[in-house]
Amino acid sequence: MARMSVADRRAALILAALRVIERDGVHGATTRAIVAEAGMPLASFHYAFLSRDELIRELIRTVVETEGQAASETLSEQAGIRTSIRDGLQAYFDLLVAEPNREQAMFELLHYSLRTEELHDLPKAQYSTYWKTAASVLEVGAKAARVQWKLPVAEVARLLVTFISGLTLAWLADRDAEAAARTMDFAADSLAVLAEPISDLADAKTNQSIER
Amino acid sequence: MARMSVADRRAALILAALRVIERDGVHGATTRAIVAEAGMPLASFHYAFLSRDELIRELIRTVVETEGQAASETLSEQAGIRTSIRDGLQAYFDLLVAEPNREQAMFELLHYSLRTEELHDLPKAQYSTYWKTAASVLEVGAKAARVQWKLPVAEVARLLVTFISGLTLAWLADRDAEAAARTMDFAADSLAVLAEPISDLADAKTNQSIER
DNA sequence: GTCTATAAGGAGATAGAC
């Protein structure tokens, strides 16, 4: 293998590992499978990483950081908040259907972290990224729809992520797109109730009280 | 080891395997760990099961069948449907907090099935049990609260399970009980909207339209 | 029927040749 900086090797191995995990699951991501995917000899692995766990840790860190990128571009301008949420959910769902293995991999990595003492801080970091991304999408959507959230946007974001996680698991289990669509309809309805017109006259009109 | 019928051995090994999986994860459930937990010599394993995969398959089947048992006893009589749902969610959540490893194990088994060709029918079976259990609880709750569901109860059940899955994952990641409580409040609010008083005069009164 | 002992292979990690 040609000369390569350690940093480049680490990056290449992480990408290769991610491909292997998507294809074969966390269980299949052995050091041998990873170096084969990266086209490197086995010894290069421990030249770049101290251990397999170190790579997994870096991998989750990378994935969690880069995952919150491509969101919020799907939001239709000029739409009501209910439609915006529904469209955003659909965009996510289309991505899930196109690449189910990726979402499966995210779940597996979460559970792997939960079972590995040294990685116990990662699940929270992973979900924090989800929540932050969701909050940012919800803020953009609210602004475009000229509404505001009655709850802190971070809480609405958590609810949105709850829907998405539950939706994803159910679809992975039964691959029923129509049932998923109904779940998304309900999620959009329920979340839209948490928004109100931006003028503050409006709150006298809302009659769906949210108990806290 | 004393005489034991093959059926008894299989049952004992499955229970031992479940304990190991809860403690150490699916990854830790090696044949050696399982027989050690069951107090059997290694050879007994393959005397009772053809392979490790056969045991895992039987284990998931058993778990999925027996899991829908202890529900619906928590429903408070004489309560409104919103309160009943909220209480039911709390009962589940208390169980989750008391034994997080059990729920973690259920997720891991789901993902294991998704990654194993021969087990591809199990995820759907697992969720079908969840849905069926949820539907049964929702029916009992509606009856007690003298309301009826505006949607087929199977669909409401799917939404409830969506909430529970999402809620569980988030709590496993960040162990924030207060945030979980807020999610449960929202879930109870949102699902209660799907019920209406049993008298059929009532539907003119509901003003939360559910788009389909 | 039961269990000890072992086969056969895959895993992470490394020594040492180039």
Add this chain to the structure above:
DNA sequence: GTCTATCTCCTTATAGAC
């Protein structure tokens, strides 16, 4: 710096003694 060859341990599964 790089990689081949190997070490050591752990896995599933089985052969064969009792």
